[in-house]
Amino acid sequence: MTMKKVLSIFFMLAFTLMVFAQKTISGVITDGDGKALASASVTVEEPGKNAILAYGISNAKGEYKVTVTSSESNLDLKIKAFNQKPITRSIKNEDQKLNFSMDSQATEIQEVRLKTKLITKKGDTISYDLKSFENKNDRTLADVLKKIPGIEVNKDGTVLYQGEAINKFYVNGKDLMEGGYGTVNNSLPKDAVSKVEVLENHQPVSILRDKVPSEQAALNIKLKKSVTMTGRGEIGAGFSPLLWNVKLTPMFFGQKNQWVVNYKANNNGESVENEGNLLAFGNRWEGKRSQVSANRWLNVEQAQTPDLPEKRYLLNNVHFFSANLLTSPFKNKEWELKANVNYTYNDVERDSHTKTAYDDIPANNDLAGRTLEQSRRNDFYTNSAKAELIFTKNAKKGFFKNTTTWNGFWNTNNGFSGLDTTDENVPYISGNQSLQSPSGSFQNSLSTIIPWKDKLINVMSYFKYQKDKQTMKVNPASYTDYFTGLSTIGLYDTYRQYALSETLEVNHSASVGFTFKKLTIIPEIGLNMNFNNLKSLLSGSKDNIYMSLAGRNQNDVDWNELTPYTQVSFNYKSDRLNMNLTLPVNFYSIKYQDNLYNQLADKTKTALEPTFFASYDFASFFKYWVFASQSYDFGNFGFLYGGNVLTSAGNLSQRYVSDLSNSKMPEYLNRNVGTRLEYRNPLNNLFFNVRYNYGTMKRNIVETFATTGGIGGSIGIEARENSTKSQSESAEIGKYFPKFKSNISTSFTNSDSNSFSFFNENFIESKNNVQSWSAKFNNTYFSWLSIDYNISMNWRTNKNATKSTSQKSSGWSHNLAAYIYPSDNHTFGFNWDNSVTSTQGNTYKNPFYDLSYQYTWVKKKIDFELKWLNITNQKIYETVAVNIEQGNTVTQSYKIRPSQFMFTVKFNFK
Template identity: 55%
Template sequence: MKKNVFLFLMLLLSALTFAQKTVSGKITDEDGVAIPSASVTIEEPGKDAILAYAITNSKGEYKISFTSSEPNVDLKVKAFNQKSVTKQISNTDQTLSFKLESEATEIKEVKLKTRMITARGDTISYDLKAFDSKSDRTLADVMKKIPGVEVNADGTILYQGNAINKFYVNGKDLMEGGYGTINNSLPKDAVQKVEVLENHQPVKILQDKVPSDQAAINIKLKNSVTMTGRGEVGTGFGDPWLWNVKLTPMFFGQKSQWVVNYKTNNTGEQVENEGNILAFGNRYEGRRINASQNDWLNVENASTPNLPVKRYLMNSVHYLSANYLTNIDAKKEWELKASANYTNNAVERESYSQTDYFSTPQRPIASRVTQNIFNNFYTDKAKGELIFTKNAKKGFFKNTTSFSQYWNADRAVANRTDSQANSLRTANEAIESPTTSFQNSLSTIVPWKEKMVNVLSYISYQTDRQTLDVSPATYLTIPGFTTAAGADFVRQNLRLKTFEANHSANLGFTTKGWTFTPEIGFNFKTTDLVSDLFNITTIPSANPINQTPASAYSNDLSYTTATPYGSVGVNYKNDSWMLYANFPVNSNNIKADDPVRNVSKSVNKVTFEPNIFAQYSFASFWKTSVNANINNNFGEINTAYSGFLMTSPNGINAMDINNPIPQNNNKSAGARIEYRNPLNNLFFNVNYRLSDAKRNLISNPIINSAGYTTMQYIERDNHVLTNSYSAEVGKYFPKFKTNASVSYSNNTSKSDAFLDNISYTNKNNSQSYGFKFNNTYFSWMSIDYNASISRTKQINSGELNTNTARKGFTHNLGVFFYPIENHTVGFNWDQVNTSAGDQKYNNGFYDVSYQFTWAKKKIDFELKWLNIANKKVFETYDINTNNISYTRIQLRPSQVMFTVKFNFK
């Protein structure tokens, strides 16, 4: 590990050493008048490759940095109606100004030809037509092929491996981070280009004061006023009857924008998460979250495979959403945004597992447990949000109010057989879990003379009610517990009420490029937990926490965190350097009270939690950065209560009254170097991170021969050390219309662990290799190919010695043929192979499609046959710390769909 750190630091040092050559100056005409928009390039003599470039500003000034090992380089100056100049200069820092001679530029023939990738300042623009294929229809289809850009399975857009912070359409943020709907449904024909805004600070008053290392995406449409959208209506053959409907009209104007989205299907397509917030802006905009339930209680869940969701999801979903934005003042500074969505979803799932548990001192005899689990998951939720925003150079205001309501319910039928009892047990499991959530976030920045005053306020209130029933009671054989005599069922009730308030104020002032922001704030959070566990009791001879008061089956806990703090933010930005840091001092006051059970725990601790980020840009195309941070976490109420809680029919958490409040200290540091050159379409990045997490509690699960678990915690200092590095290289080859990238990642973690009262050290190493390739060179064919290879090795040493390894290979091949104009034949191949020990499982899936396009109306008629091999189960084999498991998961059968696809305009 030290060797890896040394090599990476040497790489950074070498880059910084070569990055000290800068040439600056001014370009004028013969009369001394400044020439704007002249291009200045640096090239190595005898080579047709640009090392760096710059464009003169309105004053004719330029500044260009470059890296070269040559003693001399060529500097070239070009401008319209001026004679070009080439001069060989020494590879040193210098100031050079030029007077260009007038020379009329003769244009023999006018040809409009746009570059596929262009750069100006921190903006890189991609011409969408350069990357699309005949089979692409939406923005997302093309975004996946743009060099330097990656689209994850959940819809998150990454640039150079990092998530974006904003997604704009014509410069407006309609979706407020929930951009999946537009990305998946905006027709590609409506888009002129995609712009990547590097180092994007979304708050205008903070631009040039508070830097950002994140990028944003701006979708520039062909027309300033656009009515568009995408629709699909499909039906299919299967059991049951299949349907798929997508209707997403959109309007993008200069004053207002809106998107309405309705999607429903039972074909395995997951559309209900399109509204999730994927880009969060920055802290000065306030706080926004993806509201979610505190789902402490769960029925036993059937396994899910490592496959595209469409292969296994047995669903029936209805998802409706609407987003609206309008300017409410003449200057177009104030915006009102309103959004709402509703989801109704029913999911079926089924899996079979066979688990062989190794013998331990707790379990002298090895055992085998088999399980069949059948699930029905019901999701019923609604969300509404209202946002007022003013984002101007002279001030900022944003207030976000959101409300969410869940009416969820889960069901399970579980069959379990273990070799010790040699009997089949069947349980019916049910959970009801309504949740209500409300948040309001306010942030305002007001200029005060030469300073800025920022006030932030966040308030949240949420209630969760969960009831888990398991019948018959005899299904449960949890270590240390037995069911009450004559009981028909076991029930766990849980109620949570959570209130959170965060308030702060800071004053920002700028001097000589530096911005200092002293801040004071107060964070408060309180959670009330009430729980009751019925019809179960402990076995005195095997009491998990050495106590049997009746109140151990109930909790009435209040958990409060109050944290006043003070901090100083430091920011700096110039042409080459970007720095931001924060130095907070927190007074943490945590208290847990349960008078009924005589529980009273507290922590009062002052912590210093700095975070630092520095970035250096050089030679036009290079960036290198380092970052480090320290933070402390004192756990949540789910690790602070004392007593018994059945979180699943598979086990009980037994929290000891003597355990202290958790205290976790996390330290991490990282470095990164990246290169993005739009002139030769080459992008790459290298990353390294080292982290150390120190904890005062460690989990100690006790597992019996039937596979049931009692989770305990032991007070003992322990560490989790993580060392990871990754690299990715991507290049677009315009001559061959090919985009290709390769990636590699290596992650090693070392942690202390307990299992069945046995102490051991766990070391896990995972490596992955990725390759992506798409080609549109041939007019009659296009190819998309993604592949990855993974290797995982786990070594447990100490009292528990095991050595396990696992390998995996996945790929997706999409080939489209265009034999005749407006006719498309497609073939798709998903392959997932896994191996562990001497067991290997190969899972292949194949689809074919035919599409006819009515070009005049821009309507597609598609016939698709999915899973033509009719593969009905997915099989996998795992060697784990204390067991070997075989899993078989039910998949969607073969199905045929006919779909009509169209644009709204």
Template identity: 55%
Template sequence: MKRKISLFLMLFFSILAFSQKTVSGKITDEDGVAIPSASVTIEEPGKDAILAYGITNSKGEYKVTFTTAEPNVDLKVKAFNQKPLTRQINNSDQNLNFKLDSEATEIKEVQLKTKMITARGDTISYDLKAFDSKNDRTLADVMRKIPGIEVNTDGTILYQGNAINKFYVNGKDLMEGGYGTINNSLPKDAVQKVEVLENHQPVKILQDKVPSDAAAINIKLKNSVTMTGRGEVGVGLDPLLWNIKLTPMFFGQKSQWVVNYKTNNVGEQVENEGNILAFGSRFEGRRVNASQNDWLNVENANTPNLPVKRYLMNSVHYLSANYLTNIDKKKEWELKANANYTNNSVEREAYSQTDYFATSQFPAFRVTQNTANNFYTNKAKGELIFTKNAKKGFFKNTTSFSQFWNADRAIVERTDAFTARNGYEAIEAPTTSFQNSLSTIVPWKEKMVNVLSFISYQNDKQVLDVSPTSYLNIPGLNPGIYADAVRQNLRLKTFEANHSANIGFSTKGWTFTPEVGLNFKTTNLRSVLTDFQEGRYLGYGVAFDNDLKYTTATPYGSVGVNFKNDSWMLYANFPVNSNNIKAEDPLRNVSKSVNQVTFEPSVFAQYSFASFWKASVNANVNNNFGEVNTAYSGFILTSPNGINAMDAANPIPQNNTKSAGTRLEYRNPLNNIFFNVNYRFSDARRNLISNPTRNAAGYTILSYRELENHSLNNGYSAEVGKYFPKFKTNASISYSNNTSKTDAFLNNDAYTSKNNGQSFGIKFNNTYFSWMSIDYNASITRTMQTNKSAVTQLNSENSRSGFTHNLGAFFYPLENHTIGFSWDQVNTNSEENNYRNAFYDLSYQFTWAKKKIDFELKWMNIANRKVFETYDISSSTISYTRVMLRPSQVMFTVKFNFK
């Protein structure tokens, strides 16, 4: 494999180095005065194809790099009020200066046309009007049609397949990464253009010193002061349905704010809009989405591979508010306050039939299960951020508080190899979380001093009840004969602190950043398992008790190396970590520790050439020593379906991962073409391997044994997209192939599990006809699962294929009248099973153009499909699943802009 990677990289860079030429010089008028903003293009003779282009700076200087096998090329220069110039030049490195003759032209009529896509330096601008259709209303509606940009179902924006690192409106970062609310609710009519800021370093003092390969999005509004927003009010019958969305927003020069209230019971998942989707630069400090340590779980009904609106039985209320203001006259200091609250209730029901592969201990058998769930979510979050982001200094302090009051319920009817049984399961899970992140960069003579500090405290309390005790058939767990219920109590208290300081030296495009720091984390785990019998709880003994203190202290020193010029960008980090881990269990008089020094380098290099091409390579080494969830020594009933049983004799987990990747990217705004190819390889080596023990009823005990094992992953992907202006069509195709090979155990039988997944996708949208617009997405997938073992029963080979497509067609028979039709199709196929699931929606919309108000009548799930059927495979099972869906429903909705 190493030989293959080396050969690939040699070939890769040989191609890059082939015939790269650079032409530079200066453009002046006939009086010798420099001409700024003149365009210089390199083209193949006799062909209408631009190889590369450049724009002159304020001094009239230009530089263009190109690649071609032709002996000669055409160089063309154009500038306002100057006569265009064309010269045929040799395909070689050279310096050429040109003088342009002035050309006065009498213009009788002027017609201004905005280009759809323009590029200047690292900024690519998209004119929103060139891509929208009559049915689009919000920013997200249009962004899904822009070449090179993709909007995922969770709201994440991807540029050339990678997540953005910032989302600005008029240059201000109001949402601090939680941009889903604006993306989904900002009216398209308020937007002038969308800008992609490539290689964006958000910290201004670092912009010429520490490069970035990530892109950002800036939404440029038509007005510098904008009061706008979006609202919807919808109702339906049988049962009573509602869908209300109210999102007023204001964007000014000094302050910005967004208030958002959304509630519905029609299957729209609005509660995740405030999730942090863009994380900026590490120099801004550390921000994470606060989440619960959900160790304990009731048994959950499966969720289908469908748009959420098809199956989500919800009743949600989501309220959020975001505020930004400048607090000084220079507008360098910003205060941001963010808050949100979620109240959500979800019902879910599914039937599953699981066939377990045979092992040396048990023959193949089947378990069927009906599961009905109720999930209750209550959570609140508040955040306060002070920021100064200036060329002469940086400061950012983020304080956040989160509180969860979650509860889950399940009723399970299970039939296994022995008998039929019914179980009632409930969990209560409150969590409190506090975080504070501080980062400051202070210039010191020619150097920069950066101090970072992150503190976090989280308290998780979880209580799982299962009744009756006869429902459980887990090896090693023997509930009392007369016990009414089993209760698993668990408490986690986690404190984390990360502190570091570094100093940056810059010279001739290079920046060196030595850093020292300390990462500290301690977790206290307490758990106990009891029976409820005759009004009192009876413990199971020490085997089911845990009292663990797990501490990690890692002082480290590192050197960061960064370089950037017109063609190259490099950033690397070379840390040496002193890992000190200790796990103390006084109940069993057990104390484990690891004291190990590791070297964990990471390198990224990117080369830009011929104006439109970028090539990059990256590699890193990472060591992980596990967490508290693999270090305790007792038993924990993590689910009514199984127990985690750790062994006090096992050492602390040690995982080493080596990974490398390469990427080739092409984006040509002149011809509206975007293209990228990626390859990734990783090898994870671990000292512990999981060894599930499963009985003939399908219940599992998960334990670990000490044995070196590997998990190899390699994958490649490609995507190419183009916008066709003549046909007003944006189209793209994509392909991915991912293979994993993992060492595994089951019932003490060793085997190797290999999984290969392939996916081919196509999408396009068309607005060519004035009476119709179409959006279409389709994907074909195939998965092959292979198990090989010395134990004959574990040898198996299974495959699964799937087809998914989403069609949205809108027809405009009359002015201000729209008829919409959507079709979702999800098919699953195997050698013996074929499942086809189709869903159809129909809508009619009338627009009151003068008031910009839409009245929509929509009929969803016309065929009234009530269940979704699918087939899946894993390393040890084959399963059939049937999930309950939302019934056919009719909604009437009024949609409007606030201004």
């Protein structure tokens, strides 16, 4: 199916959904005296049925509007308002304007019961009453968010709404955490929260709110008090081995000031340092901001990690401190100053064993029929710090934001790897590895929007400098010789790989916005500059004397990019239709220069890279989305270098193309289209979405991999035209049943893709199909019992299209958490995890069981918890997978945490 046909289908579907069988009914509602009635509810139903087709509320002028999609010729329209006599009218299913006058009706109330609605919707805001979804064992905001229909929480803490990541996380309307909201989400006591608001189509910049639409939603956490001192703490100890856990997170949320101080440390398998990660990024009008990390040119060989909750396998010793402050320094409360700092020390151990069995086929040459077994052990030492200062004004009459960030990393990684093989001519081989990698980064981002008459002027500036230094040693050198073919056996005892890189990025842009009623047009010009240098040297030592290796084993390369651009953005925003079309023309100029091997290439191209999205609300509860984009990728810094780099102890990277010319420079053309249909009905607590995405990538470069040892080898690139395609279909539905206090949701995804690669000089096309299904269920119907259950299943078919071979594999995992409450003081918990993988008749099951008892001092809100994890003392986790490109089956076994006991005291600060 061509891209043109796919686009035609999408837009035909969009037009059909927006037009077919839709009727609009509007009018004015007044009381008996002719005065406008606000907040009157208007519902439309099919005759004889209780199902609501459309729902609306009259505004302050008494005006209402509902949109109906139905094949019925007649409909029932119902109007209700406080102290007014309800109206029910049979109407025709057609576009019409109907005005109503309601008669007053005083009702004598003998008994009053206040009942909070679970979910309410007003405009683009959906509010969830938090108390309606919690169970007795929940303590924090994150505990409850996972149970709310329409909302998901990923393993890394990212909050999703209708399957998409949120762009902001507010507390009482203020963005204290600036995207790093994991700390608040995991430590804010649920008892301090009154409701969670989802702000759909949220535009974070106030001055653009009615002019530039947004495709993302935001969360606003409404606290019970406007001034709240709260927080969460835990102190625990245990054994097997000696275990400890400390969490202290006091918080303050006021009208002028907010702050959060956080110290968390443990060795019981919880990676609390991830709470400092950026999980939301706002939008481009706030300036450029990203998660900074060290550039990794080199790596020790790493033991793998299983697809399990971290508490099962993470052998850590972590200390994480962070502090976040928001204050309004001036009388004008529109100005805010935010200061964020954090520091991490982390020591992580890993241990895994890999068994690789190669098929008995000629394509694998001397690997055919061979079985390799490799053991890996690691010690990772992480030291990192971050400081950030943000000065912002976000008002309806102007916007200003300046963000200054400094990051530092001082990491040390150690590794050991041992290889055994069924080939009797190859002895057991082992090697020790160490890596020192200090890194530093400084960046400043500025964005301001100034209103001038009926126009908006925006200026943005971004500056970033980063320096990364890495030194890796491998001992003995013969370990590397076996995999990479360096052919220096006996000449050296140790290899040392050195790499130093420097990056300077500068971006400037200016734009002017013109508004015509509901249409805003924004022309923009800008200049993006990127200057990079990489130096590396591979040397060997004999008797502690290091010397350079002969041949192409050092680098001094420059990769510089200069990209002026111009673009125009069309933004349309109305009550139901939001649309953005951005048409940028980028003038790419990329220069690659190898200062040692006299390779020089320039890439220049003028590229149109449009993006488009539109959303349309119809029939009160439906929303339809369309997305499309085209972009180019010309590689990036580190894609090419002329000399060899020992990227790991067993992999030698050779990233150069012989006869390098402009045509051999990387060039990828990406095209993507997608569509999404959403339904969110707070009246019956039902949410669902259906998605389709299709993408193509046209490339002129293919990655290559050659090996004789079977585990490591030589990595490179080769110039060859190839095109890949990917498409996915998914559906998700969730519903809350108030009568049974149950939340049920399920989702299904099907994805198809292909890829190209070289393995031992064989050009291979792979085709992959992955299907996955998941469901979750939680129930608090009984006051003495709560149940949470999650299950996910996957089925994979991997095909080697070049050799017409295929392999199927499958897996599933589930988690059951059940809690029994014999009284308000006592809680008994049971947890059951199980993970299963299967292929070629091999099946590995990995069940885990936990027990817990918790005594609650209700008056003081203090919990005393005793937990027994992994009660069967399982020490190894096993999985099996197939690599169809390389023709092998890989069995992995991982060292996991043994059976352990923990006693923990948990409390709120207030």
